[in-house]
Amino acid sequence: MELLAFGDTGWGDELFYATLMTIAVSITAMLIGFLFALIFTPLKLSQNKFLNFISNSYTTIIRGVPELLVIYLFFFGGTGAVMFVASIFGYNEYIEINAFITGAFAIGIISGAYSTEVFRGAIQSIDKGQFEAANVLGLNKFGKFFKIILPQTLRLAIPNLSNVWQITLKDTSLISVTGLVEIMRQSYIAAGSTRDPLFFYSFAAVLYLLLTFVSMKLINRLEVKYSKGY
């Protein structure tokens, strides 16, 4: 137990901050994912074949390629890409991008592919009559989307989005390869310096279980809230 003490003697406080880091990366990645879903879901539903193709390639590639490979692409390629853009503006020094941003972005793109599929499914399963009724009421495009379609989409999407959240949360463990100090990386450091990997990796597993358990409870509440009237 003294291994988990707070302060200089144990790893308690380090692991606590690492847990907060995991939560922060997961939430950021999930939000970035929503942004991607916001762009790609309409493309998927559009009548234009070319836009469909772009959106389908995005979801197919991301969902068919291992997460680790995507992270390596961003980890090794991100710096190069940023430096290339900077060099156009005449800045030629070495730029190092923050591991948090790279990691959250890489996981966010993956999470976005799953979210896109969830939103597509939810919107497609809304009854056609709802769209027509909104038109009959004379709502404009925004009113139609925000007042009629979005609330119903959210209700249908929440159970599947909670799966996406679980996947995203677990995927953040892979960012540890880029050196961002979240649960996995901190356990790796602690295991290395105390030579007690069994304890620290098991503890990491417990922390992840705790995170998934608590977030499931919260999402269930949300689900109840959005299902009012059904």
Place this chain on the structure above:
Amino acid sequence: MDLELMINSFPKLISAAVITLKLLSVSLIIGLFIGLFFATLRLNKNIFINKFAYGYSYVFRGTPLLVQIFIIYFGLGQIEYLRSTVLWVILKEPYWCAIIAFALNTGAYTSEILRSAFQTIKPGLIEAGKSLGISNKVIFYKIQIPIAIRQSLPAYGNEIILMMKGTSLASTVTIMDLTGVAKYIISTTFKPIEVFIVAGGIYLFMTFIIHNMIKFLEKRYNFNN
């Protein structure tokens, strides 16, 4: 775009893909047995056995695969007693550690898929078997299992693809699978995009093949029409 690098790295990546496929197939076969075993435990009426099987699948589905591999590869080696047993022959090899972790992980997901498949079997089919005087054992093997397999094919197909992506984590314990070799080439040439296109393309191709195989099986075993 460095086309020469892409062409040169292709054979290396293809031979690494063979290792990925080996890891995948061995862990899927072991995982299927684990899954079937735990699915039957989940259907057991005894509450302790039931809870035990549920706990197993909850823990393995609620933690990242990376943690599971690290516990087995780095963690188990720490137990002095294990080092003196026969098990150590297996556990000191990163290859087998990865397979154990993958098999246990996919076993947890498979048990959930099979459990829900067993539960959707219409009771009438089992009753029909009983009224024909078929023993419970034969009903289980000849009626319940074949129907459950058919029911779970679509979900199991997804699981195979998820597992194929999961095998990329073997590269974190020094195994040179497709992702491991890709990372090695990236870190020596600093050409991430080119390598990603080739390695990602190979992964996508494998996903495509698996997807179509499952589709074919679904059609073949579709007894509704």
